[in-house]
Amino acid sequence: MNRMPQSVESANAIADSDALAVERTLAGDRDAFRVLVERHSQSVFRLAYRMTGNRHDAEEVVQEAFLRAYQKLGQFASRANFGTWVYRIAANYAIDRMRQRRKEEARREAPRAEGQEKTESDPVNLVHDGKPTPERLTQSIELRKQMQQALAALSHAERTAFVMRHWEGCGIEEIAAVLKSSSGSAKNTVFRAVQKLRRSLQPFVERGTQARVMGTES
Amino acid sequence: MRHVTEEELIAYREGLASQRSVISQHLAACEQCRAELQRIEAVLAALDTLPAPDPGADYGQRVWQQIAPRLPEKRGRWWRVWLEPRPLAALGAVAALIVAAFVIGRLTKRVEPGVDAANVGQVRERVLVVAVGEHLGRSEMMLVELSNAEPIDPAQKLVNISTEQRRAEDLLEENRLYRRTALQEGDAGLASVLDELERVLLDVAHSPEEVTPAQLEAIRQKIETRGILFKVRVVSNELQQRQKEIKPAPSQNNSTKKEGNKI
Numbered sequence: 195m196n197r198m199p200q201s202v203e204s205a206n207a208i209a210d211s212d213a214l215a216v217e218r219t220l221a222g223d224r225d226a227f228r229v230l231v232e233r234h235s236q237s238v239f240r241l242a243y244r245m246t247g248n249r250h251d252a253e254e255v256v257q258e259a260f261l262r263a264y265q266k267l268g269q270f271a272s273r274a275n276f277g278t279w280v281y282r283i284a285a286n287y288a289i290d291r292m293r294q295r296r297k298e299e300a301r302r303e304a305p306r307a308e309g310q311e312k313t314e315s316d317p318v319n320l321v322h323d324g325k326p327t328p329e330r331l332t333q334s335i336e337l338r339k340q341m342q343q344a345l346a347a348l349s350h351a352e353r354t355a356f357v358m359r360h361w362e363g364c365g366i367e368e369i370a371a372v373l374k375s376s377s378g379s380a381k382n383t384v385f386r387a388v389q390k391l392r393r394s395l396q397p398f399v400e401r402g403t404q405a406r407v408m409g410t411e412s
Numbered sequence: 413m414r415h416v417t418e419e420e421l422i423a424y425r426e427g428l429a430s431q432r433s434v435i436s437q438h439l440a441a442c443e444q445c446r447a448e449l450q451r452i453e454a455v456l457a458a459l460d461t462l463p464a465p466d467p468g469a470d471y472g473q474r475v476w477q478q479i480a481p482r483l484p485e486k487r488g489r490w491w492r493v494w495l496e497p498r499p500l501a502a503l504g505a506v507a508a509l510i511v512a513a514f515v516i517g518r519l520t521k522r523v524e525p526g527v528d529a530a531n532v533g534q535v536r537e538r539v540l541v542v543a544v545g546e547h548l549g550r551s552e553m554m555l556v557e558l559s560n561a562e563p564i565d566p567a568q569k570l571v572n573i574s575t576e577q578r579r580a581e582d583l584l585e586e587n588r589l590y591r592r593t594a595l596q597e598g599d600a601g602l603a604s605v606l607d608e609l610e611r612v613l614l615d616v617a618h619s620p621e622e623v624t625p626a627q628l629e630a631i632r633q634k635i636e637t638r639g640i641l642f643k644v645r646v647v648s649n650e651l652q653q654r655q656k657e658i659k660p661a662p663s664q665n666n667s668t669k670k671e672g673n674k675i
Contacts, residue, residue, distance in 0.1 A: 224480075224483060227483070228476050228480070231472055231475055231476045231479065232472030232473060232475075232476060233472065234472075235467075235471050235472035235475040235476075236467060236471055236472065239464075239467045239471060240464045243464040243465065244464055249465060253467075256475055257475060257478055257479050260475065260479050261479055261482060261483070264479075264483050264484075265484065337458060338462065341458065341459055341462050342462070345459075345462075359426055359428075360426065360456065360459070366428065381423075381428055384422075384426060384428065385419050385422050385423065388422045388425075388426070388452070388455075388456070389418065389419075389422065391455060391456075391459065392451075392452060392455045395455045395458060395459070396451060396454075396455055398458075399454050399455050399458045400451075400454070
């Protein structure tokens with residue numbers, strides 16, 4: 195859920211190792227950059243996927259984020275926090291990608307195709323307690339659909355703020371830097387995102403909870 | 413007793429509340445606000461069940477393989493880059509651009525200073541438009557040929573795409589040059605299409621010389637999925653249109669003003 199390392203010691207060790215890899219890359223050792231790419235790709239992918247909502251765009255965001263990081267490495271001042279920095283680059287590019295995607299979709303005026311993601315995040319996997327009955331499966335599919343729609347209905351800034359705060363555990367200052375806003379404004383964007391998600395999803399969540407309670411009682 | 417607002421509860425839940433202890437105390441005493449917090453938590457917990465797919469343990473390695481060929485060379489050895497075979501093609505493209513700019517520059521040399529300054533931008537744009545137009549035409553031709561590639565002998569199991577591969581390598585270097593130039597000129601749309609084309613060219617350039625029909629089909633599908641042929645055609649048409657719209661560089665005998673400025 196959270197990209198933060200599990201202990202202060204491991205966080206420091208990774209930061210030191212990152213700083214060394216950055217120094218070596220800047221000194222001309224291109225392979226040193228490989229260490230950084232291999233270490234941070236997974237977490238950047240997770241962020242990108244949550245922001246863009248599809249695997250194809252997420253993979254593109256990851257590649258572009260590392261390419262840009264390599265090109266701008268000389269401008270990177272705080273070398274111990276490479277992970278945070280590349281995260282920020284990825285989030286910025288993901289926002290651009292989402293805007294571009296929305297424009298393309300508006301031009302096509304066709305409903306968005308749901309392909310791979312459906313099978314990747316099959317609702318059956320969500321059901322942990324016992325066999326999925328047809329009713330629960332239907333509710334699960336419906337809830338998943340509603341969640342995807344609710345997230346897609348957020349503005350780019352709201353989705354970015356929510357993903358970074360709730361799923362990735364980023365600090366408000368970090369979110370504000372990506373949104374190019376003040377801390378207060380970034381905080382309000384997080385609140386607004388949660389409020390909107392709540393308005394959209396609470397009826398479905400409550401229906402699911404009630405159904406589970408009734409299922410347990412019967 | 414004032415109840416906690418929804419915003420305060422969200423701030424509390426997300427660890428952003430400034431008066432955390434005050435809210436905690438209130439929640440301990442107020443069932444209504446506790447229930448409200450639980451409703452917010454239920455929605456957020458439901459969202460937590462939306463999984464992000466696992467890209468696989470080797471994802472970092474795959475990302476590296478994809479981006480490594482696109483990373484710029486190190487500065488300390490810049491001169492070596494130009495002695496390698498593929499950059500020679502880019503060097504050729506640079507030389508072609510310089511020659512084209514020089515020829516057009518000679519043609520516009522006798523224009524009066526005010527008009528000359530106004531035309532410099534147009535001339536530059538014209539050079540880029542012409543050069544990129546030709547590059548896109550060559551790229552399109554290569555991609556079409558690749559899409560139609562078949563074994564020479566139907567009995568053969570492998571398809572030889574070494575010709576297309578070599579052309580993709582040459583086009584790749586040119587493409588990088590034009591993409592950078594487009595970015596410098598502030599033409600983000602053109603740069604974006606060239607960026608997409610670069611990825612396809614990269615895929616082709618890094619394919620084996622001989623591929624199975626399945627591998628070839630995978631390459632074709634990549635080309636189709638990205639819609640790159642369509643984009644290339646659209647941009648080529650736009651460039652042709654731009655070429656027509658750009659005012660031609662004035663020649664020395666089509667204006668009375670220019671007559672006065674002849675050397």
